Amino acid sequence: MRKNRAATLSLDRAAMSAVAVEFDGHIRQQLDLRRRAGLSAPVDLTTELLDERIEGRPLTDEEIVSIVRNWTVGELGTIAAGVGAVCKFLADHPDIQSDLRAARDDRELLARASDEILRIDAPLIANRRRTTAEVTIGGRIIPDQARIVLLWASANRDGRVFVDPTDFRLDRDPHDNLLYGEGIHACPGAPLARLELSVLMEELLGATQSLEPGADAPLRAKYPAGGWSRLLLRLR
Numbered sequence: 356m357r358k359n360r361a362a363t364l365s366l367d368r369a370a371m372s373a374v375a376v377e378f379d380g381h382i383r384q385q386l387d388l389r390r391r392a393g394l395s396a397p398v399d400l401t402t403e404l405l406d407e408r409i410e411g412r413p414l415t416d417e418e419i420v421s422i423v424r425n426w427t428v429g430e431l432g433t434i435a436a437g438v439g440a441v442c443k444f445l446a447d448h449p450d451i452q453s454d455l456r457a458a459r460d461d462r463e464l465l466a467r468a469s470d471e472i473l474r475i476d477a478p479l480i481a482n483r484r485r486t487t488a489e490v491t492i493g494g495r496i497i498p499d500q501a502r503i504v505l506l507w508a509s510a511n512r513d514g515r516v517f518v519d520p521t522d523f524r525l526d527r528d529p530h531d532n533l534l535y536g537e538g539i540h541a542c543p544g545a546p547l548a549r550l551e552l553s554v555l556m557e558e559l560l561g562a563t564q565s566l567e568p569g570a571d572a573p574l575r576a577k578y579p580a581g582g583w584s585r586l587l588l589r590l591r
């Protein structure tokens with residue numbers, strides 16, 4: 356992730372594709388391991404993909420690598436940024452922290468809290484699209500084949516949709532929250548992400564009495580990354 360982030364920030368295309376090739380290599384290694392292990396290969400999704408048949412044929416290695424890369428990369432950056440954003444928010448809001456500490460056995464509530472915290476502090480700032488037809492959004496005409504950026508971070512703090520958008524409120528309509536996207540590409544990892552983030556809060560709040568900002572000022576991650584690139588916290 357660090358290498359990928361550095362390459363993305365430097366806008367160095369050669370470095371970005373080198374990181375992609377390196378990452379693909381890790382996945383191909385996993386495929387080789389499973390092929391060599393035969394019947395004793397671990398029972399997991401990667402092994403399942405090797406046995407998968409689509410329209411009567413097995414998937415090519417290229418297809419499997421692409422699927423596993425998408426699943427893995429979809430998770431790594433967002434969860435890493437999400438963990439920082441959740442911890443920072445709890446440290447900055449002792450009242451909310453204390454309410455959630457009292458309710459830390461309620462996974463469902465913690466998951467809703469993580470949705471609301473990450474609505475306010477987006478781990479995934481934006482995604483790209485290309486229009487397939489002329490479209491009018493917000494009174495502006497966007498032509499066919501235009502490249503556009505969907506700013507989830509901005510949409511999720513739109514004052515016309517969210518009253519007092521920077522306030523943490525658990526009584527908002529969850530359908531307005533675009534944290535995990537919308538439409539056919541909506542995040543398939545959302546249930547796992549919610550589970551991971553609620554377990555994080557449950558464990559962190561269960562193992563501490565307080566979580567406070569550390570002595571050094573935190574550093575914001577640079578776009579396109581979300582979250583924090585440096586965050587010191589004091590746990591007691």
Ligand code: HEM
Nearest residue numbers: 425426429430433434437479482534535536540542544548
């Ligand atoms: C806080 C954590 C996460 C956030 C905020 C997040 C957010 C999103 C969003 C907004 C999209 C839609 C992208 C688009 O419309 O172009 C998306 C897609 C996706 N996410 Fe997540 N995600 C998170 C965690 C995960 C996890 C844990 C996984 C996998 C285990 C995952 C896998 C994916 C994949 C594979 C897609 C692409 C879906 C497609 O294009 O059809 N994400 N995610």
